[in-house]
Amino acid sequence: MNPLSKLPKHVIGLMLSVLGNLLAASGVAASVQTTQPSRYPYCNVYTVTACFGISAGDELRMSMPVDFTIYDLKLPNSVKARIYLGYNPERAIFESAKPCEPHGDASQCGYVTTSSSWDVLYAGEGNQPFIHVHIEGSGDEAKRTVHDFLGNFRPCVEKGAGLKCTDKRIFSGVE
Numbered sequence: 001m002n003p004l005s006k007l008p009k010h011v012i013g014l015m016l017s018v019l020g021n022l023l024a025a026s027g028v029a030a031s032v033q034t035t036q037p038s039r040y041p042y043c044n045v046y047t048v049t050a051c052f053g054i055s056a057g058d059e060l061r062m063s064m065p066v067d068f069t070i071y072d073l074k075l076p077n078s079v080k081a082r083i084y085l086g087y088n089p090e091r092a093i094f095e096s097a098k099p100c101e102p103h104g105d106a107s108q109c110g111y112v113t114t115s116s117s118w119d120v121l122y123a124g125e126g127n128q129p130f131i132h133v134h135i136e137g138s139g140d141e142a143k144r145t146v147h148d149f150l151g152n153f154r155p156c157v158e159k160g161a162g163l164k165c166t167d168k169r170i171f172s173g174v175e
Contacts (some may be wrong), residue, residue, distance in 0.1 A: 023026045029167040040152040045071070047085050049131050051122035051165045052153045068129070079137035092119050100134045101173045118146055122170055123126060125157050135172075150174050 017105040018099065043051035045060065047069070054060050059074040068086025074080060096111030111120040116138040122131045131153075136144050151172055 012139070019070060027052050039076075040148060040154065043152075043154060046156065046163055046165070047131070048071075049085065049128045049159060050153050050170060051124065051163070052149075071167055075137075075145050075149055077137060077139065077141040079135060079142050079145045079149070081133060081135045081149065083132070084132040084134075086129050089121055089130045091121075093119050097121065098175075099170055101174070104173070108168060111171070113175065114156050116142075118174065120149070120150065120174055122153075122155075126157065128157070147174070 013152045040053040041055065042053060044053050045051060057076065063070045063072075068084060068088070071081075071083040071085070073081040073083070079160065093112055094106070094110050097106045097112050099106040100109035100111055100122070107123065109120070111118065113119075116136060118133070120131075120133040120134040122129070122133075133150070133153075135149070137143070137146055149155045151169055153170040154165050155168055155170055156163045156174045158164075
């Protein structure tokens with residue numbers, strides 16, 4: 001005789017449910033271990049065009065010289081970034097830019113790379129200022145840091161007295 005046959009049906013259902021949850025959780029844990037999570041929070045730095053996150057240990061200095069804003073960042077693995085937010089980016093750098101997304105428009109979002117630098121230009125919606133991100137770093141660890149950091153930018157638009165930012169990753173296709 002099957003020992004489970006003496007148990008009430010609701011207890012058997014509960015046991016199967018717990019077993020299913022344990023199996024699902026072990027599968028999730030296995031997949032989490034193989035994927036490197038981003039070290040950057042959703043967004044904790046907001047501009048009128050986009051938001052991005054910085055993490056514990058990163059350094060950020062912001063200056064507003066005239067009619068534009070500069071963010072200077074020190075990231076892990078000796079990576080340095082400068083973000084320009086304004087209406088007059090250095091467009092000459094982007095004459096041969098690749099689009100940030102496959103089949104995208106490089107005039108909306110384009111990038112240029114060398115072995116140790118990345119330049120990314122994003123034109124926001126309407127009359128928003130441009131974002132020009134210049135990053136320098138060398139080596140495999142620095143490259144991973146750069147991609148993790150760039151994958152963290154999301155577009156924002158002004159909405160009333162605040163901003164509305166989406167989950168779309170602006171620079172997700174930058175290599």
